[in-house]
Amino acid sequence: MVGGAxxxxxxxxxxxxxxxxxxGLFTSMAAQTWSGVLDLWRHTEATGWDIACVTDHFxxxxxxREGAVLEGWSTLSALAALVPxxxxxxxxxxxxxxxxxxxxxxxxxxxxISGGRLLLGLGAGWQENEHEAYGIPLPAMRERxxxxxxxxxxxxxxxxxxxxxxxxxxxQLADAPLDPKPVQTPHPELMIGGGGERVTLRIVxxxxxxxxxxxxxxxxxxxxxxxDAHCAAVxxxxxxxxxxxxxxxxxxxxxxxxxxxxxxxxxRLGRHAADPRDTCLAGTPDEIREQLLQLRAAGVDVLFIAxxxxxxxxxxxxxxxxxxxIAPAFR
Numbered sequence: 001m002v003g004g005a006x007x008x009x010x011x012x013x014x015x016x017x018x019x020x021x022x023x024g025l026f027t028s029m030a031a032q033t034w035s036g037v038l039d040l041w042r043h044t045e046a047t048g049w050d051i052a053c054v055t056d057h058f059x060x061x062x063x064x065r066e067g068a069v070l071e072g073w074s075t076l077s078a079l080a081a082l083v084p085x086x087x088x089x090x091x092x093x094x095x096x097x098x099x100x101x102x103x104x105x106x107x108x109x110x111x112x113i114s115g116g117r118l119l120l121g122l123g124a125g126w127q128e129n130e131h132e133a134y135g136i137p138l139p140a141m142r143e144r145x146x147x148x149x150x151x152x153x154x155x156x157x158x159x160x161x162x163x164x165x166x167x168x169x170x171x172q173l174a175d176a177p178l179d180p181k182p183v184q185t186p187h188p189e190l191m192i193g194g195g196g197e198r199v200t201l202r203i204v205x206x207x208x209x210x211x212x213x214x215x216x217x218x219x220x221x222x223x224x225x226x227x228d229a230h231c232a233a234v235x236x237x238x239x240x241x242x243x244x245x246x247x248x249x250x251x252x253x254x255x256x257x258x259x260x261x262x263x264x265x266x267x268r269l270g271r272h273a274a275d276p277r278d279t280c281l282a283g284t285p286d287e288i289r290e291q292l293l294q295l296r297a298a299g300v301d302v303l304f305i306a307x308x309x310x311x312x313x314x315x316x317x318x319x320x321x322x323x324x325x326i327a328p329a330f331r
Contacts, residue, residue, distance in 0.1 A: 021296055021330040023323065024051035026091050026246055026304040029070040030060055037075065040312070041083045048323050051087040053121065053304065054079070056094055058130050065129060073106060080114035089119030091212060091246070091304065092193035096125030096136060096144065100151035100171060104158040108182040116183035120155075121191040121212060124148045124200070145199045146170065152190065152207035159187035191244070195219070197226045205230035210242040212304070214269060216278040217294035220245055224299050244302035245295060248309045250282040251318045258282040264309050281305070285326055292330055 025044050027037060041052050054072040059065050072090060080088050088110075093103060103122070111118040124144040125131075131138035139147070150168040157164040158178040166173040182188050191210035194200040204211045204227060213223060224243060231238040250261050258280055266276040281291055281303070295303060305322070307315060 019296070019301070021292070021300065021327075022050040022302045023327050024053060024087075024244075024302060024304045025049060025319070026053055026306040026308075027055070028306075028308040029055050029057065029072050029075065030308070031067060032070050033068075034070065034075070034078075036312075037070065038079065038082060040307075040316075041079055041086075043316070044319075045083050045086045047320060048327075049086060049319075051089065051119065051302065051304075052079075052083070053089040053091040053119065056090055056092065056097070057127055059133065061127050061129060063129075065133065073110075077110055077113060080110050080117065084115075087117045087119055088114055089189075089191070090121040092121035092123040092191065094125035094127070095122055095148050095151050096131065096138060100154040101158060101173065101176065103151070104155040104178060107155070107188055108159065108178060108180065111182035111184055111188050112180060114183075118182070118184070118188045119191055119210065120188045121193055121210075122148065122151065122155075123193040142199075143170075145196070145203065148192070148200075149203050149206070152192070152203065156187060156190065156207065189242075191242075195223050197223060201227045202230045202233075204241065205234050205236055205238075208241060210244065210302075212244045212246065214246045214279055215275055216245060216247055216281065216291065217298045217300075218278045219275055220295065220300050221298040242301045243299050244304055245300050246304045246306050247279055247281040249288075249305045249315065249318050249322060250280065250310070251285060251288065251321055252282065253284050261309060268309065285321075288322070288326055289329065292326070296330065 044052050054076050056072040057069055059069055060067045076088060076090065107118060107120045128138060147170045150171050154166055154171050154173060157166060158176060159182055164173045164176045189209045191212050192204045192208040193212040195213040201223065211227060213219065220243060228238045248261055248265055250257060252258065261280050261282055262276045265279050281288055305319065
């Protein structure tokens with residue numbers, strides 16, 4: 001389990017250079033088949049990874065809108081039953097797609113199915129073409145972040161209270177029950193994804209158990225210091241928030257391959273990758289070990305390897321090498 005917590009138990013976060021790290025796979029639902037995802041997750045579990053997460057999109061983020069994309073929540077529900085050891089989660093749900101009370105209910109059920117292994121990742125929502133295609137409103141960023149703040153309050157209340165009342169600007173609850181409750185206590189681990197320094201990180205400080213962002217040691221150190229300041233402003237110990245980084249893995253001794261990967265990240269992620277080169281976990285095994293030392297020094301507890309930048313068959317070879325040859329020194 002992530003952070004050493006067993007199913008259903010509250011997770012106590014620890015940050016610092018002398019702590020263990022956990023390693024996970026960030027599995028895109030695009031260009032996948034159900035059998036392929038199940039095989040990948042079973043292999044991930046069998047080879048010693050700690051966590052795997054699905055994405056939450058309905059179509060490719062392209063002008064043509066062509067290509068298969070699996071629905072993340074229903075896929076995760078099945079994976080939670082069929083892959084029995086690793087922690088399972090979402091990176092990250094778009095808050096614009098579902099009312100947070102519905103998310104709280106679904107999350108409680110997946111936590112029950114998994115025996116208390118759910119990591120619930122949530123973000124403000126961003127992919128414009130999905131909202132256009134399905135007629136889902138996409139408010140301005142300020143409103144999306146206000147909605148995210150309220151959504152966290154709604155979900156935490158429903159998970160922990162027998163009945164919930166909430167009168168927000170965007171969401172309302174009236175004597176609302178949620179039964180059965182999640183297995184994890186006091187509630188499933190709530191992760192907020194995003195790196196916005198003025199608002200998103202303040203929401204993390206107020207509500208999250210876990211913060212997730214694209215980038216490596218430089219990004220995590222810079223934004224982590226800002227998160228610490230937000231925690232101080234709300235009277236929270238920053239060490240109670242787990243911190244995770246999303247990176248692209250490439251084991252190679254060829255510098256030109258690393259540069260090509262950084263270019264791919266810049267093209268695919270755009271504004272979501274503050275520093276594409278920093279988002280590459282790339283180089284020889286020794287160079288990658290040095291990057292992991294820097295990540296740990298920056299307070300990173302969990303590293304997610306993204307599957308979206310390289311052909312999966314090629315990436316799987318590096319995933320197997322990483323977990324067998326590199327990861328053990330950091331556990």
